[in-house]
Amino acid sequence: MIPTIIKQMIFLIKSRKYKKLNIIFYNSLMFHPIKKKPEVGIGIGIFVVEPKEAKILLGKRKEELFGLPGGWLEKFEEFEEAASRELFEETGLKLDVKRFKHIITLNCLFLEDDYHSLSVVMYTEITDDERDDIYNKEPSKCRGWFWDTIEKCRENHDRLFYPLRTMLDVLPELKDVKYLKKMTEKSVI
Numbered sequence: 001m002i003p004t005i006i007k008q009m010i011f012l013i014k015s016r017k018y019k020k021l022n023i024i025f026y027n028s029l030m031f032h033p034i035k036k037k038p039e040v041g042i043g044i045g046i047f048v049v050e051p052k053e054a055k056i057l058l059g060k061r062k063e064e065l066f067g068l069p070g071g072w073l074e075k076f077e078e079f080e081e082a083a084s085r086e087l088f089e090e091t092g093l094k095l096d097v098k099r100f101k102h103i104i105t106l107n108c109l110f111l112e113d114d115y116h117s118l119s120v121v122m123y124t125e126i127t128d129d130e131r132d133d134i135y136n137k138e139p140s141k142c143r144g145w146f147w148d149t150i151e152k153c154r155e156n157h158d159r160l161f162y163p164l165r166t167m168l169d170v171l172p173e174l175k176d177v178k179y180l181k182k183m184t185e186k187s188v189i
Contacts, residue, residue, distance in 0.1 A: 041117045044082040045070040045163045047103065048093075049125045049177045055147040056177065057134070059090070062141055066153070067161030069145075073120065083122040091134045091145060099124050101184035108166045119163035123184050150176055 045068040048057035058066050071086040073079070080097040088094045103121045110116075136144050153160060154168055168174060 042073040043070060043108075043117045043119045043163060044073055044079065044086055044122060045119055045167075046083050046087055046100070046122045046124060047177075047180055048087065048091075049123065049180065050131055050147055051125050051177065052128070053147065054177045055149055056153075057091070057145055058148050058153070059136075059145050060143040061161060062143070063161075064159070065161040066156065066159055067164055068121075070163075079120050079122060082120075083124070087124075090136075090138055090142065092137050093126070093130055093134050095124060095126075095130075102187040103180060103183045104167065104171075104187070106163060106166050106170065108162045110162050113162075115162055117163065119166065121163070121167060123180055125181075150174060150180075 047068060049055070050057070057069060059069060061067055069087050069090045071082070071089065073082045074085075077085075078097070079102060080100040083100040084095055084097045101123045103123050106119045106121065108115065108117045108119050134145055136142055150168075153164065157165060157168060160168070171179075173179065
């Protein structure tokens with residue numbers, strides 16, 4: 001005797017109706033149709049700080065917006081792992097995951113551009129030798145990397161990539177890299 005749940009599965013597969021439904025199988029052995037959820041990405045942005053000059057690494061993106069190095073969190077990846085991977089993929093700089101500290105997580109909503117992400121903002125400092133190792137590994141996505149101050153970012157607010165713009169909006173007291181370092185000491189993640 002075939003259990004009813006298996007009969008339902010076989011019927012759905014044979015009738016190809018399963019293509020029309022998003023179905024998940026629960027431990028309770030019941031099928032439940034689910035509605036397609038809107039996609040919200042989980043992004044990683046990295047403040048790479050050059051402490052001697054008190055500057056941060058910025059890239060000019062293909063959209064003509066300026067942003068931090070970063071990308072998207074992959075399944076089962078820790079924030080620090082994602083930060084290390086993304087920094088290497090974009091700049092060629094390979095740093096140990098222990099060198100990345102969480103600053104803040106932001107809900108970035110820009111409805112007019114249909115953009116929504118959760119942005120995990122990380123912090124790391126580099127040495128002079130490491131600074132010399134940075135190069136543009138993704139010229140199709142980024143026109144180049146350069147160093148600038150947070151004050152200069154504020155002056156060019158409308159030309160910043162959404163997560164960096166959001167961070168400056170929610171933290172008006174953020175004026176320099178010293179404040180970023182203090183934030184890593186307060187982070188609870």
